[in-house]
Amino acid sequence: MALSKPTDSELEILHVLWERGPSTVRQVHEQLSQTRDLGYTTALKLMQIMHEKGLLSRTEEGRSHVYIALVTEEATQRDLLDRFVGTAFRGSALKLVVQALGNSKASPAELEEIRQLLDRLDQAPEK
Template identity: 45%
Template sequence: MTNAAPPKPTASELEMLRLLFTLGPSTAKQVHAAALETRPDMNYATVLRLLQVMHTKGLLTRDESQRAHVYAPAQKQESVQTSLLTELIQKAFSGSGKALVLAALRGGHVTPQERDEIQALLDQEK
């Protein structure tokens, strides 16, 4: 068995991961209920199938000890985010973290409160 990292999640899989990071270990029914809050068109069968595929790909773990299987992310949220961010920096910003940060700051993706938090973090690092 290899220690290869799980594959990069698709957009739909990333949506399921975000829900599971918020909910914690959950059944397909619980994930479906949470998904309905932002995607009223999402049906239960789609959620269940996505969770099953994600388990097969190694993105999720599955506890089969109960009748309703409980799914959880196979990696911590920070690990998934770091992996995706590293890929984004390499592909879109030629490996420059500075370019990514400047694009976020200039593009209106950072609120004034977030700017203050970032500045405080930078000041701490000095």
């Protein structure tokens, strides 16, 4: 069964948890509210919902809860990317890559990194 796609807000919270590691609502809210207007109980509610959905686990720590992401950043990105390639690029990962490289101002070092990845893909075409 495929995970349900996290909403944009849920993704914001996941980012904080991935970055900070296990965190309280207070901590997550503090970080998010630096870049955007968000009430404390809004963050709380979101995290409660994410907990219900199985996206986060939590442990009691004194009178507050410490939340932990139950999905990894990598798995989530893989999943979101798959969907995105499907909906926005009609399934063509190649087109997406070309577009992404075209848009981005990648440094020579980064371009080199991609070359090396391509070489590895050539050598190991088998899954």
